[in-house]
Amino acid sequence: MNEWQPSSWRSKTALQQPIYADPQELDAVVDELSTRPPLVTSWEVERLKTQLASAARGDAFLLQGGDCSESFDACRADPIEKKLKVLLQMSLVLVYGMRKPVIRVGRIAGQYAKPRSSDLETRDGVELPSYRGDCVNRSPFTAQDRCPQPANLIGAFDRSAQTLNYLRALTEGGFADIKHPENWELDFVTQSSRSGQYHQMVRGISDSLDLLGVIGGVSRSDLSRVDFYTSHEALLLPYEQALTRRAIARDGWYNLGTHYPWIGDRTRQIDGAHVEYCRGIRNPIGVKVGPSTTADGLIELLDVLNPSREAGRMTLICRFGASKIAGCLPALIDAVVASKHPVLWSVDPMHGNTITTDQGIKTRHFDQILDEVRQAFAIHAEQGTVVGGIHLELTGNEVTECIGGSGGLGSGDLVRAYESSVDPRLNYEQAMEIAFLIAGQARESS
Ligand code: PEP
Numbered sequence: 001m002n003e004w005q006p007s008s009w010r011s012k013t014a015l016q017q018p019i020y021a022d023p024q025e026l027d028a029v030v031d032e033l034s035t036r037p038p039l040v041t042s043w044e045v046e047r048l049k050t051q052l053a054s055a056a057r058g059d060a061f062l063l064q065g066g067d068c069s070e071s072f073d074a075c076r077a078d079p080i081e082k083k084l085k086v087l088l089q090m091s092l093v094l095v096y097g098m099r100k101p102v103i104r105v106g107r108i109a110g111q112y113a114k115p116r117s118s119d120l121e122t123r124d125g126v127e128l129p130s131y132r133g134d135c136v137n138r139s140p141f142t143a144q145d146r147c148p149q150p151a152n153l154i155g156a157f158d159r160s161a162q163t164l165n166y167l168r169a170l171t172e173g174g175f176a177d178i179k180h181p182e183n184w185e186l187d188f189v190t191q192s193s194r195s196g197q198y199h200q201m202v203r204g205i206s207d208s209l210d211l212l213g214v215i216g217g218v219s220r221s222d223l224s225r226v227d228f229y230t231s232h233e234a235l236l237l238p239y240e241q242a243l244t245r246r247a248i249a250r251d252g253w254y255n256l257g258t259h260y261p262w263i264g265d266r267t268r269q270i271d272g273a274h275v276e277y278c279r280g281i282r283n284p285i286g287v288k289v290g291p292s293t294t295a296d297g298l299i300e301l302l303d304v305l306n307p308s309r310e311a312g313r314m315t316l317i318c319r320f321g322a323s324k325i326a327g328c329l330p331a332l333i334d335a336v337v338a339s340k341h342p343v344l345w346s347v348d349p350m351h352g353n354t355i356t357t358d359q360g361i362k363t364r365h366f367d368q369i370l371d372e373v374r375q376a377f378a379i380h381a382e383q384g385t386v387v388g389g390i391h392l393e394l395t396g397n398e399v400t401e402c403i404g405g406s407g408g409l410g411s412g413d414l415v416r417a418y419e420s421s422v423d424p425r426l427n428y429e430q431a432m433e434i435a436f437l438i439a440g441q442a443r444e445s446s
């Protein structure tokens with residue numbers, strides 16, 4: 001077999017790729033992107049892998065969340081700050097409740113490509129290419145908007161760089177200072193039914209940190225910054241190839257466009273191009289595991305993606321749906337345990353619970369999302385394995401995209417503030433409720 005190269009995937013079938021009118025234009029864009037400086041470094045990627053290995057053992061917890069798909073328009077200070085604020089607040093609740101470090105990962109700074117169920121969309125007899133995310137085309141239903149443009153890949157890279165630059169500045173400096181959590185308050189926190197509980201907890205943390213400072217000599221600078229990592233679906237392979245580089249002072253290839261790429265449920269074929277691509281990079285890899293996953297297929301996938309059984313390399317992001325998880329997950333856990341593959345089990349309670357209302361709006365019931373989370377914890381407890389992480393679609397904006405939760409959103413509210421052009425996201429209050437649920441769950445089982 002020839003040695004793996006970033007372009008090796010080209011010899012395999014690549015699903016979910018747009019058809020560009022001018023392949024040479026695409027090649028030129030890939031060449032251009034290949035010359036740009038990377039967004040992350042192999043040191044960061046390796047540090048994350050070590051932390052994920054710890055989460056797989058149950059000694060840390062992965063919190064991964066963000067938009068289903070980032071939009072170019074949302075590459076602005078306010079939405080970036082709000083997303084970071086929600087994730088920081090959730091992580092505080094989890095740290096406090098679980099008594100373990102939380103690894104914060106955004107679906108951010110590169111989450112621009114979407115898999116679709118069909119290549120074409122038909123409206124009123126007009127057929128156009130499906131919207132595949134802002135790095136491919138635009139969502140308005142016009143021939144011009146829907147035409148895939150290679151130049152959008154440069155637009156995606158530039159916005160990823162700007163987003164990450166701002167995230168780094170925020171997480172390095174005073175903004176993320178644990179002694180000043182008021183920096184990350186959202187305007188509407190005070191209106192939330194969880195507000196009292198949250199503030200009490202923050203005071204508790206603040207007091208213990210003061211104590212730690214007094215008795216343990218913890219310096220302020222240790223507490224004023226937080227780790228924050230990026231992730232996105234490694235879907236559009238020409239883009240991922242362009243960001244794949246040999247590491248400095250280290251062997252092997254890394255995807256340096258993100259810390260933590262994942263393979264989607266629609267593109268995890270063992271002989272497909274996405275698995276071929278991911279097999280050759282050294283990053284930690286997530287794989288979405290849906291109801292069609294067989295036990296044998298999963299082990300085969302782990303054998304290909306992690307032949308050396310490196311700890312921290314593989315995360316299984318399970319997304320079965322509340323009605324299917326009990327029928328799917330136990331057999332997969334049995335098979336993975338028997339294979340002795342080290343994996344981090346994460347729960348994505350979003351993608352198996354999507355429904356379309358009578359009005360044709362995509363939504364998710366908060367109760368089903370919670371139900372899948374609860375079942376995941378119960379099943380793992382019974383099998384003697386651990387839930388090492390949670391994967392959510394959320395935003396810091398006050399949207400009404402998912403139904404239910406303590407805010408009591410009903411299907412009539414969906415039209416009020418529905419901004420996503422793809423999957424419905426949890427709003428701040430709903431996201432915090434999940435964090436409290438997990439924190440409480442962890443307390444009960446400890
Ligand atoms: C997603 O995470 O937005 C997604 C498309 O998920 P899945 O591959 O699990 O369907």
Ligand code: CO
Nearest residue numbers: 068069393423
């Ligand atoms: Co989604």
